[in-house]
Amino acid sequence: MLDLSALVPVDLHYQVSKLLSDYVECIDDDRLEEWPQLFVEDCLYQVIARENADRGLPTSAMYCDSRGMLRDRVVALRHANIYAKHYYRHVLSNVNVKGVQDGEVLVQSNYVVLQTLVEGDTKVFNAGKYLDRIVATPDGLRFKRKVVVFDTYRIPNLLVTPL
Amino acid sequence: MNAIREPALGHLRWPTAGGSQVPYGVFTDPAIYELEQQRLFRGDAWSFVALEAEIPASGDYKSTFVGDSPVVVSRAEDGSIHAYVNRCAHRGAAICRELRGNVQNHTCVYHQWAYDLKGNLIGVPFRRGLNGQGGMPADFDMKKHGLQKLRVDAYAGLVFATFSDSVEPLQDYLGPMPCKAIDRIMSRPITVLGDQRQYVAGNWKLYAENTRDPYHASLLHLFHCTFGLYRSSQKGVSVMDAKRRHSMLTAMRGTDEGKVDGYQDTRTYNTDFTLADPSVLAGKPDFDDGVTLVILAVFPNLVVQQIANTLAVRQIIPRGVDKFELVWTQFGYADDDSEMQAIRNKQGNLIGPAGLISMEDGEAVEIVHRSIIRDQDQTSYIAMGGEQAKDAEHLVTEGSIIGFWEYYREVMGWAA
Numbered sequence A: 001m002l003d004l005s006a007l008v009p010v011d012l013h014y015q016v017s018k019l020l021s022d023y024v025e026c027i028d029d030d031r032l033e034e035w036p037q038l039f040v041e042d043c044l045y046q047v048i049a050r051e052n053a054d055r056g057l058p059t060s061a062m063y064c065d066s067r068g069m070l071r072d073r074v075v076a077l078r079h080a081n082i083y084a085k086h087y088y089r090h091v092l093s094n095v096n097v098k099g100v101q102d103g104e105v106l107v108q109s110n111y112v113v114l115q116t117l118v119e120g121d122t123k124v125f126n127a128g129k130y131l132d133r134i135v136a137t138p139d140g141l142r143f144k145r146k147v148v149v150f151d152t153y154r155i156p157n158l159l160v161t162p163l
Numbered sequence B: 001m002n003a004i005r006e007p008a009l010g011h012l013r014w015p016t017a018g019g020s021q022v023p024y025g026v027f028t029d030p031a032i033y034e035l036e037q038q039r040l041f042r043g044d045a046w047s048f049v050a051l052e053a054e055i056p057a058s059g060d061y062k063s064t065f066v067g068d069s070p071v072v073v074s075r076a077e078d079g080s081i082h083a084y085v086n087r088c089a090h091r092g093a094a095i096c097r098e099l100r101g102n103v104q105n106h107t108c109v110y111h112q113w114a115y116d117l118k119g120n121l122i123g124v125p126f127r128r129g130l131n132g133q134g135g136m137p138a139d140f141d142m143k144k145h146g147l148q149k150l151r152v153d154a155y156a157g158l159v160f161a162t163f164s165d166s167v168e169p170l171q172d173y174l175g176p177m178p179c180k181a182i183d184r185i186m187s188r189p190i191t192v193l194g195d196q197r198q199y200v201a202g203n204w205k206l207y208a209e210n211t212r213d214p215y216h217a218s219l220l221h222l223f224h225c226t227f228g229l230y231r232s233s234q235k236g237v238s239v240m241d242a243k244r245r246h247s248m249l250t251a252m253r254g255t256d257e258g259k260v261d262g263y264q265d266t267r268t269y270n271t272d273f274t275l276a277d278p279s280v281l282a283g284k285p286d287f288d289d290g291v292t293l294v295i296l297a298v299f300p301n302l303v304v305q306q307i308a309n310t311l312a313v314r315q316i317i318p319r320g321v322d323k324f325e326l327v328w329t330q331f332g333y334a335d336d337d338s339e340m341q342a343i344r345n346k347q348g349n350l351i352g353p354a355g356l357i358s359m360e361d362g363e364a365v366e367i368v369h370r371s372i373i374r375d376q377d378q379t380s381y382i383a384m385g386g387e388q389a390k391d392a393e394h395l396v397t398e399g400s401i402i403g404f405w406e407y408y409r410e411v412m413g414w415a416a
Ligand code: FES
Pocket: B088, B089, B090, B091, B092, B093, B108, B109, B110, B111, B112, B113
């Protein structure tokens, strides 16, 4: 029988949830410059449509394999890209800490991103899942790998802010 | 036909004979949208429907659209490719409900009428009734109740379909200029890398304009310009086929060093903007002609692109007068080594709905569409390069857009 008193993954779950919350907060509160800091230098951030992920095909909406590329995304959206002002609101659920493997915490969770445009209406913009590999660093937990598999494979107009 | 035509077209005025001033009503009027479905998408035009590489094996199929008509493209046992309307001959249900797959035959879920891979009806449950009761009429002829078939033809691995019996053969329809451009990009066997779908709240012709417009590319797409992927100061051309319905623009990266002063009166070309990780721009030439950017727009619904090392077809699917969908299918060559695969994968950041250099096109369409809903007789003004549908050996022109409109007027039956 399960020895309930021996169960301690609560701390890990708390730390992981905190990282995920920090992640969505810095996007939703438009502190995008802080967003790359939640990744290790040698990271992977991939945003891929479910229809491609299911077929094992590589085409991704975003594919960044260094923290530098994440910074570049933010600099580009601040200074180069043209798009309508909008806000995101992430709703995160099902944070499932699956285990620890070779020093990486494997986590899967669900997200919904609501988008509000300047006209003021809020719509479901995108839904999907996060497949994360998280590592411990001197600065706290950081993403080593974040794969965003989105169910909403038809993107309304454009995807500029990271999911 | 005339009864629909006159009232639909009569109320919009084109102030000049050519295509340099377009009444905004052509983007917003539902009657014109209906007429386009009839005259362009179901008229004498070949619409792009698939890459052969998407349906390599017998039984492979893809569901897609010609105009806004749902169509299935499938490969039969003998290797031939077929296209038919995705609508059961019985009561009209969709016979194919997935984006893609592989089947022995298509069976409608509603009453299980079955069709072979060429669209012929091969089975009707209870056709002779049950226990002597019911059943189809005695003169029921399976041959007369197949799926509605389209003509299909392929050129260099690109599959096109048409509802028309009278349109010229595909290769003639494309013409020498597009064929040459397609031959170049499709010169080796390809592998499909995946799809991206972008849904834009605007009329599909605003995108037809956009892809024939070398003028905007260095002004709207700052990322493009800053890193020299495309600048109007580069060597390039803007050319059309003989009928001016298809067009191509090309550019050669690295041909304007030291002569980019022309940008001083624009908001673009921010030289302070540098990349922390420039690997996204690192590539290897796919072709030895020095051309690093090709946008080939094939009337009415296809764009074939080479932007650096990204190769893709974009299919334009109209979804109503104020919406269209853009399906980007990215591909590489079957013999790409792992380094080349990694390059294409990373440069994927440049294109599609999240593309660092392509995301603005959807935005451009939407800001136009939202602003033109009133004053339908007022027009755009398309004059860069001399207000004429002319080819150019430079990129500071809107000639191909004018060509598009002149051909459009012709097929729609709008007297010039
Ligand atoms: S509608 Fe297809 S079998 Fe009846």
